[in-house]
Amino acid sequence: MDTFPSFFIFFNKVITVIRQVIDYIKDDSFEVRFDNSYIDIVNYLQINYMEEEKISITFVDGVLNIKGKNLSVIKLIDSEILIKGIITNIEIRRNNE
Numbered sequence: 001m002d003t004f005p006s007f008f009i010f011f012n013k014v015i016t017v018i019r020q021v022i023d024y025i026k027d028d029s030f031e032v033r034f035d036n037s038y039i040d041i042v043n044y045l046q047i048n049y050m051e052e053e054k055i056s057i058t059f060v061d062g063v064l065n066i067k068g069k070n071l072s073v074i075k076l077i078d079s080e081i082l083i084k085g086i087i088t089n090i091e092i093r094r095n096n097e
Contacts, residue, residue, distance in 0.1 A: 030059040034090070038074070039066060039083045047081070055083060062094040 033040040041057060041064065048056035048063070050073065055066045071085035 030061070032064065032090070034087070037084055037086060039087055039090070040080070041083070042080045044079060044081065057081070062092060065089075065091040065093070067091075 028043050030044065031040075031042040033042075043059070044064070045058045045060065048058055050071075052071055053067060053069060055071055057064045057066075066083065066087060067089040068085045068087040071083055071087075073081060074084045075082035
């Protein structure tokens with residue numbers, strides 16, 4: 001009789017781990033990470049323009065504008081971009097504003 005409850009607890013833990021893995025893989029939320037002279041942007045829709053002093057990126061809810069000096073793209077894959085440079089301003093404009 002004791003094996004059924006322990007199996008149920010084990011099964012529940014397995015399902016929880018599977019859901020966490022699926023959530024991690026399917027994560028499509030827009031994220032911006034800033035660290036010193038780098039800015040990492042994940043799950044954007046499109047790059048509007050890229051210049052040495054300005055970069056504009058569209059995401060689901062609006063537009064992200066980055067201003068700085070010597071801005072350059074270090075990594076560009078699928079829906080992730082890594083930008084390096086002296087970042088002086090980051091502006092987020094939401095669609096409903």
